[in-house]
Amino acid sequence: MRRRVPVILVALGLLLLLGSYVWYAQRVVDELRGEAERTGRMFARVYGALVDTSSAAGTAALLDLSKDIRELGVPVIVTDEQGSPTFFANIPGYGDGIANPADQRFAAVTAMVRTLDRQNKPVEEPGIGQIHFGNTPLVRGLRIIPLLQVAVLCMLIIAGILVLGVRARAERERVWAGMAREAAHQLGTPLSSLQGWLELLAEREHDAATQSAQRHMHSDVERLGRVAYRFERIGRPPKRVPTDVGESVDAVVAYFRDRVPTLANPVTITCERGDGPLVIPADRVLLEWAVESLVKNAVDALAGRGGTIAVRVDRSAGGGARVRVADDGPGIPPTLRRKIFAAGFTTKERGWGIGLPLARRIVEESHNGRLVLVASDRGAVFDLIFPG
Numbered sequence: 001m002r003r004r005v006p007v008i009l010v011a012l013g014l015l016l017l018l019g020s021y022v023w024y025a026q027r028v029v030d031e032l033r034g035e036a037e038r039t040g041r042m043f044a045r046v047y048g049a050l051v052d053t054s055s056a057a058g059t060a061a062l063l064d065l066s067k068d069i070r071e072l073g074v075p076v077i078v079t080d081e082q083g084s085p086t087f088f089a090n091i092p093g094y095g096d097g098i099a100n101p102a103d104q105r106f107a108a109v110t111a112m113v114r115t116l117d118r119q120n121k122p123v124e125e126p127g128i129g130q131i132h133f134g135n136t137p138l139v140r141g142l143r144i145i146p147l148l149q150v151a152v153l154c155m156l157i158i159a160g161i162l163v164l165g166v167r168a169r170a171e172r173e174r175v176w177a178g179m180a181r182e183a184a185h186q187l188g189t190p191l192s193s194l195q196g197w198l199e200l201l202a203e204r205e206h207d208a209a210t211q212s213a214q215r216h217m218h219s220d221v222e223r224l225g226r227v228a229y230r231f232e233r234i235g236r237p238p239k240r241v242p243t244d245v246g247e248s249v250d251a252v253v254a255y256f257r258d259r260v261p262t263l264a265n266p267v268t269i270t271c272e273r274g275d276g277p278l279v280i281p282a283d284r285v286l287l288e289w290a291v292e293s294l295v296k297n298a299v300d301a302l303a304g305r306g307g308t309i310a311v312r313v314d315r316s317a318g319g320g321a322r323v324r325v326a327d328d329g330p331g332i333p334p335t336l337r338r339k340i341f342a343a344g345f346t347t348k349e350r351g352w353g354i355g356l357p358l359a360r361r362i363v364e365e366s367h368n369g370r371l372v373l374v375a376s377d378r379g380a381v382f383d384l385i386f387p388g
Contacts, residue, residue: 013156017149024145031138075134077113085109086129194221219255229285238283238366245321245386246273246313248284252291253311260299265306267299273313280321280388286366287386290359294325294382297355300348301329301380319388320369326381337373359384 077099078087085099091112094105116122116132123131135143198218253271260267291311298309307328316322332340339345341360346353356371363371367386374381 009159013152013159017152017156020152021149024149028138028142073136073138075112075116077109077116077132078129079113079132080129083113083130085113088112216258219258226285226288233283233285238286240281240283240367242279243282243284243287244277244279245282245287245323246278248288249273249291249311249313249323252288252295256292256295256299261306265302265304267302267306267309269295269309269311271311271313274315278313278315278321280319280386282367282386286362290362290371290384291323291325293355293359294384298325298327298329298380301327305329307379316385316388321386321388323384323386324374324381325384326376326379328379331376331379332373340373341371 073090075090075092076088077085077091079085084101085106087098088094088109089096091109094109097103097105099106099109113132116134119134120132123133125131198214198221201214250271250273253269257269260269295309295311302309309325309327312324312326314322314324336347341356342353343357344353360371363369363384363386369384369386372383372385374383
């Protein structure tokens with residue numbers, strides 16, 4: 001659904017743009033039809049005054065013409081030879097009237113003369129003065145509306161480009177998900193074979209060292225099975241069921257504790273949890289994957305120098321759970337703190353840069369939680385926060 005949102009927004013934007021264009025075009029047609037009607041009426045009135053021989057015909061025609069001109073909505077100001085307004089019509093906010101210096105509108109109308117002159121050159125009329133006129137509402141709309149439509153069109157083009165990028169990323173994700181599931185399918189056969197050989201070895205007598213190796217081999221085969229299962233889960237909806245967070249974290253820590261260096265540059269892993277189970281709705285496979293990614297990063301940070309990794313499970317606000325993974329390694333430089341969650345970014349020579357982005361995606365997208373890098377004086381501290 002999230003992938004469809006940009007497409008829906010672009011479609012709605014196109015419909016809005018087309019609808020506004022049709023509406024505005026129809027409005028322009030109506031305005032032009034009204035102006036044509038008024039122009040025809042003005043011509044008929046002039047022609048009627050020309051053929052009318054009565055003395056009052058000219059005056060009546062001029063009054064009718066002035067009324068029709070006002071109906072056109074053209075802002076008009078008439079000034080005398082000294083440039084002082086004598087009459088104005090269709091001035092926004094001031095209407096029509098005879099300019100009077102005692103009127104409070106006189107100063108505003110005088111200032112409006114310069115505005116109208118910037119729109120159109122004034123007309124000289126002998127015996128009257130100058131006629132200053134502006135643009136009709138239709139002309140103003142013809143100048144502004146197309147600019148707005150071009151702006152909307154540019155926004156839609158940009159949105160379309162973003163949609164294409166989102167679709168391309170979605171297609172790549174589908175390809176990677178398919179490859180991951182195929183890899184999990186291919187791992188199934190050798191894992192089944194290894195499990196069978198381990199069962200045969202278990203039936204024979206061995207010394208303590210061999211039996212210990214067998215136990216670790218069983219654990220590794222089970223881990224490979226979990227990895228294969230994780231690959232099968234890529235691209236599928238999470239299965240959120242009641243899960244004991246402390247128990248899941250203990251399983252991850254126990255696996256790493258048996259495999260970290262203990263002689264040269266030893267690494268110590270501790271796990272603390274509160275009394276009793278801490279159960280939340282979660283996908284246990286994905287939750288363990290996210291915690292494992294952070295612990296693995298901490299182990300890599302301590303490689304060649306040794307140190308301590310402290311994992312702690314607490315109850316968070318709202319009945320959720322917080323898993324903190326902290327190490328006393330070199331930490332993360334401030335200049336890289338904004339980049340560590342970017343896919344493909346890594347400081348390791350042979351790293352892929354997918355551990356932290358994968359963990360964040362599991363926590364935030366699959367569980368609606370948060371994965372944050374906590375400020376610390378030493379080492380790196382990460383909090384995985386899951387809602388209850």
